[in-house]
Amino acid sequence: MAVIEVxxxxxxxxxxxxxxxxxxxxxxxxxxxxxxxxxxxKTTTVECLSGLRQxxxxxxxxxxxxxxxxxxELRQVLGVQLQSSGxxxxxxxxxxxxxxxxxxxxxxxPVELMHRLGLAEKAGARYKKLSGGQQQRLAIAxxxxxxxxxxxxxxxxxxxxxxxxxxxxxxxxxxxxxxxxVLLVTHFMEEAERLCDxxxxxxxxxxxxxxxxxxxxxxxxxxxxxxxxxxxxLDEELLRALPEVAEVAWHxxxxxxxxxxxxxxxxxxxxxxAQIIAADLRVEQASLDDAFIALTGHPDTD
Amino acid sequence: MSTVLHFPRRGLRTLTAIQAKLLLRExxxxxxxxxxxxxVVVFGNIPAFLTPAADLGGKRVIDVYVPTLAAMxxxxxxxxxxxxxxxSWREKDVLRRLSVSPVPAAGxxxxxxxxxxxxATAGVAVIVAIGALAFDVSTPGNPGAVLASFVLGxxxxxxxxxxxAARARTGPAASAMGVPLMILNFxxxxxxxxxxxxxxxxxxxxEFIPFGAVTAAWSGQGQLWQHLLVLAGYTAVxxxxxxxxxxxx
Numbered sequence: 001m002a003v004i005e006v007x008x009x010x011x012x013x014x015x016x017x018x019x020x021x022x023x024x025x026x027x028x029x030x031x032x033x034x035x036x037x038x039x040x041x042k043t044t045t046v047e048c049l050s051g052l053r054q055x056x057x058x059x060x061x062x063x064x065x066x067x068x069x070x071x072x073e074l075r076q077v078l079g080v081q082l083q084s085s086g087x088x089x090x091x092x093x094x095x096x097x098x099x100x101x102x103x104x105x106x107x108x109x110p111v112e113l114m115h116r117l118g119l120a121e122k123a124g125a126r127y128k129k130l131s132g133g134q135q136q137r138l139a140i141a142x143x144x145x146x147x148x149x150x151x152x153x154x155x156x157x158x159x160x161x162x163x164x165x166x167x168x169x170x171x172x173x174x175x176x177x178x179x180x181x182v183l184l185v186t187h188f189m190e191e192a193e194r195l196c197d198x199x200x201x202x203x204x205x206x207x208x209x210x211x212x213x214x215x216x217x218x219x220x221x222x223x224x225x226x227x228x229x230x231x232x233x234l235d236e237e238l239l240r241a242l243p244e245v246a247e248v249a250w251h252x253x254x255x256x257x258x259x260x261x262x263x264x265x266x267x268x269x270x271x272x273x274a275q276i277i278a279a280d281l282r283v284e285q286a287s288l289d290d291a292f293i294a295l296t297g298h299p300d301t302d
Numbered sequence: 303m304s305t306v307l308h309f310p311r312r313g314l315r316t317l318t319a320i321q322a323k324l325l326l327r328e329x330x331x332x333x334x335x336x337x338x339x340x341x342v343v344v345f346g347n348i349p350a351f352l353t354p355a356a357d358l359g360g361k362r363v364i365d366v367y368v369p370t371l372a373a374m375x376x377x378x379x380x381x382x383x384x385x386x387x388x389x390s391w392r393e394k395d396v397l398r399r400l401s402v403s404p405v406p407a408a409g410x411x412x413x414x415x416x417x418x419x420x421x422a423t424a425g426v427a428v429i430v431a432i433g434a435l436a437f438d439v440s441t442p443g444n445p446g447a448v449l450a451s452f453v454l455g456x457x458x459x460x461x462x463x464x465x466x467a468a469r470a471r472t473g474p475a476a477s478a479m480g481v482p483l484m485i486l487n488f489x490x491x492x493x494x495x496x497x498x499x500x501x502x503x504x505x506x507x508x509e510f511i512p513f514g515a516v517t518a519a520w521s522g523q524g525q526l527w528q529h530l531l532v533l534a535g536y537t538a539v540x541x542x543x544x545x546x547x548x549x550x551x
Binding site: 051072082084085087089090095099102103142 | 317323399402405
């Protein structure tokens with residue numbers, strides 16, 4: 001059974017349609033990404049499935065519950081980290097965790113959670129004194145304190161420096177490894193590529209595609225490109241004979257091959273047969289960035 | 303009630319304790335609680351305030367000021383501390399985060415009111431005790447009526463403060479509504495000018511302002527039941543309205 005089901009979600013604010021038609025299913029134990037530019041409707045979607053907003057149309061089910069009608073029950077099994085949310089400046093880390101633990105029937109141990117998320121030495125620190133990365137780690141901890149079966153993490157790494165972002169990614173994977181289903185909202189392509197098992201690409205209130213990050217990139221039809229310096233003279237025709245290869249070009253001693261499908265495997269296998277070693281091998285694959293432009297027809301303006 | 307089922311009672315206790323701690327970490331808490339206590343001690347040491355005055359009907363100034371200074375405590379807390387705490391939580395998206403936790407809106411308000419009510423009770427008790435023990439301010443003729451009016455009065459201003467707390471988007475917006483409300487109540491309770499020395503019409507108007515009604519009940523002016531009814535009316539209207547119109551963000 002899907003953990004989160006969204007079918008034809010529609011949400012307006014006055015005359016502005018924030019979400020036109022969004023459908024996707026999140027399966028047990030995966031990290032599912034909602035990817036799209038700012039203003040695409042990601043946060044509204046998350047607010048509808050967290051029970052903060054009533055949808056104007058469509059159906060939303062989270063762990064078999066209706067987020068609005070069964071809101072109280074949902075709060076006990078779904079952990080939510082909203083994009084913009086804070087804590088009182090003078091609240092200490094330990095106090096925040098103990099407070100949120102007290103709201104749940106079977107909470108996790110705050111001390112253990114602080115250790116797991118690297119907050120133990122900050123237990124007595126006030127919220128205001130924490131770095132951005134520490135605040136986000138606390139946000140994850142608060143989302144996890146109720147031992148939820150699923151968590152929603154909205155723009156978790158926005159505003160973090162690259163190092164803190166990578167640390168946070170590791171923690172999200174850790175959360176998934178404890179068996180918790182993760183819905184991750186992001187506008188960073190790199191983040192979705194690194195973390196997500198599957199991604200829903202949302203643009204202007206609609207789902208453009210749902211696939212694995214690699215599947216999305218492939219669907220975008222982007223070519224792959226590889227460059228290397230052959231260790232021995234190389235017969236171009238050997239490469240051109242491969243169905244995966246589209247073009248072969250030379251830049252001095254370096255050959256550049258572009259093509260589609262399983263290009264890298266086909267070419268390296270052919271080189272092995274000819275007993276040629278590919279020195280300084282570089283491979284460029286289509287990224288989610290390319291996929292985004294190909295599938296939406298415009299670059300992510302963010 | 304589903305709220306009772308899904309929200310453990312220890313949650314409400316912890317929320318109340320944390321709110322009390324956070325409030326006492328604010329330097330402003332010294333003003334809310336300390337200023338009235340300092341004032342009662344200062345006034346009690348002004349010799350002129352300890353002699354009976356003819357225009358106060360033979361009472362001393364200190365006799366009139368103890369209830370007024372006692373009233374400052376719930377007024378400071380209800381009109382400034384309560385709305386500004388809640389508004390700053392709203393402004394910093396603290397409420398938004400709480401809104402995705404199992405805390406119900408009524409629980410949020412209840413915890414904050416519980417803290418304010420406890421602090422107000424403590425503050426009033428200290429001031430009355432200082433007045434009675436140090437400056438020989440006599441216990442009022444009808445202690446039951448006075449206690450009832452003070453409890454209802456505190457409830458009325460807390461309910462009004464709660465209404466501001468439920469709606470104000472920012473700290474400055476909250477104080478823009480709370481401070482005039484507080485000053486109006488100070489005026490009606492005779493902080494700036496003893497009520498007994500006001501023109502008769504103004505005295506009557508003041509009886510319809512929460513702490514004007516409390517002061518009137520304390521000093522035995524007018525009908526007691528009328529004062530209590532005015533106070534209960536404020537609470538009955540403003541309290542539920544606050545819970546119904548509560549804004550998480």
